[in-house]
Amino acid sequence: MFRKEIIDAIVAAAEENGWPASALLAVVECETSGKPFEQDNHTPSLLFERHKFYSELTQHQPSKLKAAIKAGLAIPKWNKATQYKDQGTSAGRLAVIAKARAVDEEVANRAASWGLGQTMGFNAERLHYENATAMVAELSKGVAEQIEAMVREIKSSKLDKHLIAKDFASFARGYNGAGYKQNNYDTRMRNADAVWARRLENGFEPKPGKSITLIYQTKLKELGYPVGKVDGDWGDLSTGATSAFQRKEGLKITGHPNDETTKHLDEATPDQAREPSAERQTATVDDLRAAGSQTIEAADKGSLMSKILVGAGAVGGAQQTGILDQAQGMVAKAQTAKAVLDSIHDLAVGLAPYWWVGVIGVGFITWKLYGDVIKRRLADHQSGVHLG
Numbered sequence: 001m002f003r004k005e006i007i008d009a010i011v012a013a014a015e016e017n018g019w020p021a022s023a024l025l026a027v028v029e030c031e032t033s034g035k036p037f038e039q040d041n042h043t044p045s046l047l048f049e050r051h052k053f054y055s056e057l058t059q060h061q062p063s064k065l066k067a068a069i070k071a072g073l074a075i076p077k078w079n080k081a082t083q084y085k086d087q088g089t090s091a092g093r094l095a096v097i098a099k100a101r102a103v104d105e106e107v108a109n110r111a112a113s114w115g116l117g118q119t120m121g122f123n124a125e126r127l128h129y130e131n132a133t134a135m136v137a138e139l140s141k142g143v144a145e146q147i148e149a150m151v152r153e154i155k156s157s158k159l160d161k162h163l164i165a166k167d168f169a170s171f172a173r174g175y176n177g178a179g180y181k182q183n184n185y186d187t188r189m190r191n192a193d194a195v196w197a198r199r200l201e202n203g204f205e206p207k208p209g210k211s212i213t214l215i216y217q218t219k220l221k222e223l224g225y226p227v228g229k230v231d232g233d234w235g236d237l238s239t240g241a242t243s244a245f246q247r248k249e250g251l252k253i254t255g256h257p258n259d260e261t262t263k264h265l266d267e268a269t270p271d272q273a274r275e276p277s278a279e280r281q282t283a284t285v286d287d288l289r290a291a292g293s294q295t296i297e298a299a300d301k302g303s304l305m306s307k308i309l310v311g312a313g314a315v316g317g318a319q320q321t322g323i324l325d326q327a328q329g330m331v332a333k334a335q336t337a338k339a340v341l342d343s344i345h346d347l348a349v350g351l352a353p354y355w356w357v358g359v360i361g362v363g364f365i366t367w368k369l370y371g372d373v374i375k376r377r378l379a380d381h382q383s384g385v386h387l388g
Contacts, residue, residue: 002034006116006143011200013147017155022200023163026192027175028150030185031118036143039090044115044139044146048087048096051078053111056122061104068103078179106133115139117150127152166193208234208257216257219265220245285374295373302370 002025010028014021028034032045054074057065068074073096075082087093100108109132110121119139121132127149129135139146154160154175162171172185180186208216210232217230217238225241239255246253249264289297 002029006034006036009143009147010116013151017151017160019160019163020166020193020197022193022196023166023168023189025196025200026168026189027163027171028116029192029196030188031113032116034116036116036146038094040094042140043094043097044136045118046093046097046112046114047084047118048073048093048100048108048112049078049120050075050083050111052120052122053100053107056107056110057104060107060110064104064107068100071099071103073100073103080182106131109133109136115146115149116143117146117153119146119149119153123153123156126156166190168193212257212262213238215262216242216265219268222270223268300370300374302366302373305366 006028007025010025011021013019014024035045037043038045050073053068054065054076057068057074065074086096097108097112100111110124113120114136119127119135121135124130124132124135127135129138135149139149154163157174159171159174162168162174168189169180169186172180172189176183176185213234214230214232217227217232220227220238220241221230223245225244226237227241228235228237242257242261243253243255245251245265246255246261249261251261251264254261289300
């Protein structure tokens with residue numbers, strides 16, 4: 001979960017460099033989900049790479065390689081099965097880096113990725129840090145330092161042009177390595193970018209915490225606002241109910257908790273419970289059609305297609321006779337055959353000319369489903385689910 005201060009810092013860095021803020025946020029989301037530190041609130045978020053420990057020790061401290069291999073900390077090639085087996089939790093990651101540092105601190109820091117952007121330690125000198133240990137110490141200071149490291153890496157690797165173009169495949173190839181496809185980095189970044197672009201355009205509001213969510217959901221439900229299940233998880237229904245309450249009370253409509261809304265909610269009494277208007281309670285499907293309901297319009301189109309299927313099947317069936325007797329004969333054949341699979345095949349081949357039976361069946365099923373959609377949309381309207 002991104003804290004607002006982290007979002008603001010990433011957006012500021014993107015704007016300073018002329019990059020799309022949504023794209024830079026997407027990179028951070030795919031790397032760390034916006035979490036800058038491990039559970040000790042000091043060590044930058046990390047991921048230790050055993051194959052990099054092997055190669056970095058080979059290059060810088062070959063005499064220590066044997067001990068690292070024996071400790072299970074160094075392997076010659078990347079191996080998904082063993083690479084991160086003990087790093088599923090923050091405690092696990094901290095334990096692994098501590099063991100690796102016991103072999104050699106600098107090389108251990110070089111073999112891990114660090115901070116919000118998961119900057120690799122072996123890039124330290126290229127990014128103008130004295131060494132990996134100095135880089136980790138700098139990133140331990142805070143969010144700004146971690147974002148600075150990420151910006152340096154993007155610029156140093158000349159990946160900013162791909163970020164600006166939102167060419168996430170080329171960006172991920174340079175940022176995450178040739179094996180980026182194995183973790184779908186490009187697809188994940190592209191999807192995250194689309195979400196962040198919408199959030200930033202609409203004015204991002206942090207998701208309320210569980211305790212305040214439970215308070216709002218409970219109180220809003222008591223006042224007749226549909227919030228769904230009171231579970232402490234802030235979703236679309238909670239946003240809609242809050243917006244409806246704010247509108248009714250003449251408050252600024254944000255769809256999110258704030259001091260003014262909380263005050264009015266605390267002071268609200270049962271006699272202020274919202275009741276859908278008589279007009280809303282007696283509305284018909286035709287009223288919703290006339291009002292331009294997109295749900296009803298889409299369901300109407302689906303129902304029309306279902307009717308066309310039923311009609312087409314009926315026309316096809318009218319051209320054939322004796323269907324029941326022939327079908328029963330084929331079923332009997334299937335039931336008495338020695339090989340079950342062969343019988344099923346014979347039955348399918350025999351029924352193939354009667355395609356219209358399936359068409360009519362599909363038509364009736366979808367017709368009913370679209371009808372149910374229309375009924376639920378009307379019920380929601382009459383009860384006030386969409387009020388607000």
